[in-house]
Structure formats: structure tokens, C-alpha cells
Amino acid sequence: MLKLSLSLWLVAVCALFGLGALLDQVAEETASNAAQQTDLRAVLLDQLIGRLSAVAATDLPEQTAALARQSGLSLKLVPAAQLALPAELQQQLTQPGGLALVETSQLRYYKTLPQTADLLLQLSYPSEAPGLQDLWLTLALYLGLCLLLLLWLSPLARRIYVLSKTARAFGSGQLSARIPRSRWSYIGGLEQNFNDMASQIEQLMADNRLLASSLSHDLRTPIACLRFGLEAAQDADSNTQKDQYLRRMEAELDRMEAMVNAFLEFASLDRQQQQWHAEQVDLAEVCRQVVFACEPLLQAKQLVCQLQLPAQPCLLDGHGHWLGRALLNLLQNASRYASSTIELSLTDGGSYWQVLLADDGAGISAQDAQRIFQPFVRLEAQSSQQPQFGLGLAIVKKVLEWHHGSIRVVRFAPSGACFSLRLPKSLTKIS
Numbered sequence: 001m002l003k004l005s006l007s008l009w010l011v012a013v014c015a016l017f018g019l020g021a022l023l024d025q026v027a028e029e030t031a032s033n034a035a036q037q038t039d040l041r042a043v044l045l046d047q048l049i050g051r052l053s054a055v056a057a058t059d060l061p062e063q064t065a066a067l068a069r070q071s072g073l074s075l076k077l078v079p080a081a082q083l084a085l086p087a088e089l090q091q092q093l094t095q096p097g098g099l100a101l102v103e104t105s106q107l108r109y110y111k112t113l114p115q116t117a118d119l120l121l122q123l124s125y126p127s128e129a130p131g132l133q134d135l136w137l138t139l140a141l142y143l144g145l146c147l148l149l150l151l152w153l154s155p156l157a158r159r160i161y162v163l164s165k166t167a168r169a170f171g172s173g174q175l176s177a178r179i180p181r182s183r184w185s186y187i188g189g190l191e192q193n194f195n196d197m198a199s200q201i202e203q204l205m206a207d208n209r210l211l212a213s214s215l216s217h218d219l220r221t222p223i224a225c226l227r228f229g230l231e232a233a234q235d236a237d238s239n240t241q242k243d244q245y246l247r248r249m250e251a252e253l254d255r256m257e258a259m260v261n262a263f264l265e266f267a268s269l270d271r272q273q274q275q276w277h278a279e280q281v282d283l284a285e286v287c288r289q290v291v292f293a294c295e296p297l298l299q300a301k302q303l304v305c306q307l308q309l310p311a312q313p314c315l316l317d318g319h320g321h322w323l324g325r326a327l328l329n330l331l332q333n334a335s336r337y338a339s340s341t342i343e344l345s346l347t348d349g350g351s352y353w354q355v356l357l358a359d360d361g362a363g364i365s366a367q368d369a370q371r372i373f374q375p376f377v378r379l380e381a382q383s384s385q386q387p388q389f390g391l392g393l394a395i396v397k398k399v400l401e402w403h404h405g406s407i408r409v410v411r412f413a414p415s416g417a418c419f420s421l422r423l424p425k426s427l428t429k430i431s
Helices: 002-052 057-071 087-092 132-171 188-235 239-267 269-273 283-293 295-300 320-337 392-402
Strands: 074-079 099-102 106-112 119-126 279-282 304-308 315-318 341-348 352-359 406-411 418-424
Touching: 002 057, 002 106, 002 119, 057 074, 057 119, 132 188, 188 239, 239 269, 239 392, 279 283, 279 320, 283 295, 283 304, 283 320, 283 341, 283 352, 295 320, 315 320, 315 418, 320 341, 320 352, 320 392, 320 418, 392 406
Parallel strands: 304 341
Antiparallel strands: 074 119, 099 106, 106 119, 279 315, 341 352, 352 418, 406 418
16 A cells, blocks of 8 residues: 555656646746737837838828738827826837737737827737636646546556456456466555465365365274274174274274364364464474473384574564474474484574474485375375374474475485474564
8 A cells, every 4th residue: 555655646746746847838938929929019019100200290190090901900099198107107108119008808009109299009919818828727737637647547447457357256266366466556465465365265275175075085984994893793792802893993983083183173273373473482492392292202212302402592473382383293203203313403594593303214205295294195104003194294384384484305215304494583574
């Protein structure tokens, strides 16, 4: 909106001052031309007086009429007493150029004849309507202002039409519809907000479809096992067999419960993100707490976690719980595949903090480096007895997106996996 306001202010100022200066120049040229024309008429009056100066006083009316016919000018003799003039104007009657008087519809020039002081030679011209020139200049000013505003409104109207068209397409089900960016747009912020909203809605719809398809697919196996176990328990001849089938059914129920809880948690991430507010978080302290929470798993796996943290606090804007959850998911994931050592380091990148989490396991292939962050993606190799649903790294990526951060794999198989996380120190500086 700032660009829209500034552009409107700039157009208005340029229109008023630019058109005003142009019209002032036109008015000055018109006034200059009028002054030159007045001077020429005054010279003409002196020449007419010169031609009549040799005529006798008794022949002046006849000669004046003849001169008027020959020249096509409006000439006549008028008594000097007819003009009631003050003394200073009386003096102009005898000076070069005579006296010019503007009447209702005519511009008249008067000058005293040398033969007699009782008669004046009158030269008349039709005068322009009063204020007509000012009216035309005013109309030109407003017309120019309207044209400039129309030129300014033209790209705005086009962008609003594009916005409306894209919104209709998006509402009709084309979730990939986006507004193309334009550097000349006055409403670039509004268009970017629309595209961000459309991307979030498209991602939400994609997650819901993926969640529904994955949940329906993954629930078929435990449901079938429960049905087979129930039928087997009913047909069992001994209580020992029934107890064995019931324990298997209980294990499948636990798996189903863990699956549903994981899916519901992932589905509610966006709603939970809208409820938290960024605050100052010490990322180094979060790393220490994550390693402490994962210590029992590390000891059970006989793994060593090498922690390299700066001595000073590593502050950033974010949410401590979800940052800890993301790092815990990564550390637990590394502990399932590491052979003996896990390295967790935190370094200062200037405007961001960089976290490196590496293990000495089999590693991740370059082909799988991108898709492992997608929901419900599980690699074929599983080294853990705990059920995995392919949501751990997807949650990590989503939490980093909340913080305007990023995650990527920077080391591939067979050298072990290494994840690089970048988290900006201030969310307010992100454009």
C-alpha cells in the first residue's frame, strides 16, 4: 500500500506542478502576443493620425469615412467632450499610441487630431469575452489532471483484474493459480499475500489428501490383523492360544494408536503454529536439553554424542518447544542409524545460526535427500523395532519453515548422514 500511496502522491504533484507550469507558459505567451498586438494597433493609430494631419478640419469627417472604407478599419470621429477622463488619461490622448479603453464588447483607441482639440480619432476592435482565456486554461488543467490519473489508474485496474481473475480460478478448484509478479504493480504486497495464502491452502489440501490416503492405506494392515486375530482367538481350543492371539491383537492396537496419534499431530501442526508467538530463545540451551532428553536412548545404543556449542548464549526469535521438538526428532533419527558417534554443533553465521547434526551410519543417498522431508516417506532400511510413519523429518521441515529457516542434507552415503539447519536470528528482518 505504501507504493500505491507514493505513486498517487507523485502523480498528483507532477500533474499540478507540471501542468501548472505548462499552462503558465501558455498564458505568458498569450499575454506577450496580446501586448505585441496592442503595440501594433497603437502604431497603426499614429499612422492614421499622420495621414489625416494634412486634411482641413472641415474635411475631416469625409476623409475619415473614406479612409475607413479603404483600410477596412472601424474609424470615426468623436467629440473630445464625450469622454469624461481624468487629467492623467487626458494627457495620453496626445502621446504616441494614444489612449486604449476596454469596453463591453470592443477595444477602442483614442487620439487627438492635430487640426482641432475638439475631435478625437476613434479606432475600434472587437474584444475577447472577459475571462474566456482563463476558462480555457482552467479546463486544460483539469483535463490534463484527469488524463494523468487515468494513465496512473490503468496499471492498477489491470492488476486488480488479474487479482480478481486469479481469485475466481482459485475458487473454482485451480489451487495452483497464482498472480504473476510485476515490478510495476502498485499492489505488490497484496498480490504476494494472496499468493502466500494460496500456497498455504494448496499445501493444506495436499497434506489432507496425503493424510487421508496414507492413513487409509496404513490402517488396512492392522485392521486385517485384528480381524484374523479375533477369528483365530474364537476358534482357539486352549486359553494359552487365546492369550497369545490377544497379545498380538494388543500389539496391533498399540501400533494403530501410535499411528493415529502421529497422523493427528501432523494434521494439527498448522493450527498450533497460529497459536504461538515468537520469543527470545537460547538455541544452545535448547541443544543441551535435547541431548539430555535423548541420553537414555544414546546409552541403550551405546552411542556417543559430541556436543560443540558456543560459550555465549545463542539467541534467536522463535518457539523453544517446537525448536526442541525438531532437534529431538533429528537426534532420535540419527541414533537409530548411527554406528558409534553423533556430532551436534552450533555456529554463528552472521544473521543466522547454523546447526550441523552428523552420524557415522550408512548415510542417505543423494536420490533420497529431498524426498525424505516429505510426509509419510519411509526409507526401505529400518533398524528400529519402534513403528515409524515417515513424519519425523516432515515435522522438522515444517517447524523450520515456521521460523523462516531451512534444512538440507550436506553429506551422503556411504559417509554417513549430515543435516544442516539454518535459523535466522530475527524474524522481523525476514522480507
